[in-house]
Amino acid sequence: xxxxxxxxxxxxxxxxxxxxxxxxxxxxxxxxxxxxxxxxxxxxxxxxxxxxxxxxxxxxxxxxxxxxxxxxxxxxxxxxxxxxxxxxxxxxxxxxxxxxxxxxxxxxxxxxxxxxxxxxxxxxxxxxxxxxxxxxxxxxxxxxxxxxxxxxxxxxxxxxxxxxxxxxxxxxxxxxxxxxxxxxxxxxxxxxxxxxxxxxxxxxxxxxxxxxxxxxxxxxxxxxxxxxxxxxxxxxxxxxxxxxxxxxxxxxxxxxxxxxxxxxxxxxxxxxxxxxxxxxxxxxxxxxxx
Amino acid sequence: xxxxxxxxxxxxxxxxxxxxxxxxxxxxxxxxxxxxxxxxxxxxxxxxxxxxxxxxxxxxxxxxxxxxxxxxxxxxxxxxxxxxxxxxxxxxxxxxxxxxxxxxxxxxxxxxxxxxxxxxxxxxxxxxxxxxxxxxxxxxxxxxxxxxxxxxxxxxxxxxxxxxxxxxxxxxxxxxxxxxxxxxxxxxxxxxxxxxxxxxxxxxxxxxxxxxxxxxxxxxxxxxxxxxxxxxxxxxxxxxxxxxxxxxxxxxxxxxxxxxxxxxxxxxxxxxxxxxxxxxxxxxxxxxxxxxxxxx
Numbered sequence: 056x057x058x059x060x061x062x063x064x065x066x067x068x069x070x071x072x073x074x075x076x077x078x079x080x081x082x083x084x085x086x087x088x089x090x091x092x093x094x095x096x097x098x099x100x101x102x103x104x105x106x107x108x109x110x111x112x113x114x115x116x117x118x119x120x121x122x123x124x125x126x127x128x129x130x131x132x133x134x135x136x137x138x139x140x141x142x143x144x145x146x147x148x149x150x151x152x153x154x155x156x157x158x159x160x161x162x163x164x165x166x167x168x169x170x171x172x173x174x175x176x177x178x179x180x181x182x183x184x185x186x187x188x189x190x191x192x193x194x195x196x197x198x199x200x201x202x203x204x205x206x207x208x209x210x211x212x213x214x215x216x217x218x219x220x221x222x223x224x225x226x227x228x229x230x231x232x233x234x235x236x237x238x239x240x241x242x243x244x245x246x247x248x249x250x251x252x253x254x255x256x257x258x259x260x261x262x263x264x265x266x267x268x269x270x271x272x273x274x275x276x277x278x279x280x281x282x283x284x285x286x287x288x289x290x291x292x293x294x295x296x297x298x299x300x301x302x303x304x305x306x307x308x309x310x311x312x313x314x315x316x317x318x319x320x321x322x323x324x325x326x327x328x329x330x331x332x333x334x335x336x337x338x339x340x341x342x343x344x345x
Numbered sequence: 346x347x348x349x350x351x352x353x354x355x356x357x358x359x360x361x362x363x364x365x366x367x368x369x370x371x372x373x374x375x376x377x378x379x380x381x382x383x384x385x386x387x388x389x390x391x392x393x394x395x396x397x398x399x400x401x402x403x404x405x406x407x408x409x410x411x412x413x414x415x416x417x418x419x420x421x422x423x424x425x426x427x428x429x430x431x432x433x434x435x436x437x438x439x440x441x442x443x444x445x446x447x448x449x450x451x452x453x454x455x456x457x458x459x460x461x462x463x464x465x466x467x468x469x470x471x472x473x474x475x476x477x478x479x480x481x482x483x484x485x486x487x488x489x490x491x492x493x494x495x496x497x498x499x500x501x502x503x504x505x506x507x508x509x510x511x512x513x514x515x516x517x518x519x520x521x522x523x524x525x526x527x528x529x530x531x532x533x534x535x536x537x538x539x540x541x542x543x544x545x546x547x548x549x550x551x552x553x554x555x556x557x558x559x560x561x562x563x564x565x566x567x568x569x570x571x572x573x574x575x576x577x578x579x580x581x582x583x584x585x586x587x588x589x590x591x592x593x594x595x596x597x598x599x600x601x602x603x604x605x606x607x608x609x610x611x612x613x614x615x616x617x618x619x620x621x622x623x624x625x626x627x628x629x630x631x632x633x634x635x636x637x638x639x640x641x
Contacts, residue, residue, distance in 0.1 A: 078452035093485025142377045166615035170589040171608035175391030276478030295480040319481035
């Protein structure tokens, strides 16, 4: 008995690992079990063979199209948020007066919440809103631009809620890169552009990939704003809406689970591609300032 | 992701000595700050239009409303039973924060300090709930919770919100724990302290900043979490976000201004939470532990 415990302890398994048990029990009971329950449920449709709910989803172009609609909203929004965050965070690296104020201002949109964003976008970008009024008053357009209850409304709401988040992450990855590396390159005669593309950017890429993944998860699960500022019956009928309708409007849980599984699968494929690409960059320590 | 297509802001080559401490910015800096200002102007428009509307009397096809009133707030307060909704929101958030800390911190400790077979797998399992959109696991989770009779009231909402919160605590606490010198614990163990004593008397006081940081972040996340609460809440266990969503998607029944007023109440609550959070957490130190010291 003692011998066996000793062998395990040599490999790092001992009583301290009991600390992990509550969290593991919790993850198994509330995440893994429901997930596999949903998976098996999705193979037990109310009618037909085990795969008929999946077949039903992919054979119906209205349902199948939700995947494309979701990706068409989520990918550009996540990409824009990450790419826009880089130059801004790059400017915010040094110390200057008002840095804390600008950081706080950039972070505040996190507090807005979907509904205030939605109401605000409807008021501000709507046909009689201030945005269109200014465009009309300055004769930039002849009639109001339609920016709500369509693709653009949802896109803007994803930018407003996603950008502060992406910015925070990029800023913290960027300040984790040791500035002496760039200074060393500068003494060797590298100009600004080369220092950025050859040193900072490669070191930042893993962080950018993580940021992209997290922003993409946020954008991919867009649901309330697709209903409130989008056109939930057509242009912005995202996949989470399809899953929700199957579960809570048709009470078809097997079908809803099948859609949720498809949704999770598509999302994980994108993340896996991004993380695999990330593996091709340097992933070690980036020095840090402290 | 493409690495080379993203063009760095163009600006003439500069040496590092003249790069810093310049007062007149270069064109690229103007473009960046111009974009930031444009973003803020529009954001200001979005927020201000809701604020103005929540105080406005009648506002149709004009620049500003006809008159101003505070009655929408009173109406929102009564119509949506906001007191009860806010109490539920606070109860849910406090429970979620407390439980996720109790479950998450010990696990973060084990993951930060020990190496053992299967550690990477366990880490991945904890990462998954954060990497998946809430709807994907929320629907099966709600189905299971309804099956066991746990959904439709508070316990279901709390359990569902714990799913992303516990992994979040584990991931934010691990770097904090790694910063603490393990010799401190060894010394305590040498002096005869058991694991429990080490935890309560030595580690917890040292970890207070980290615990506060992740507690506040979990609080902000929980107050703002829509999907999981939406899927598991019953009529008397709605949090503020969900109540807001219902009041807005059922528009036409209620005056738009009272929804605006309610959205303003929600945002002010979140703003207070965030200001408190920023007091304790330096947002740039969340992923990389960096000391914010002057460059030399």
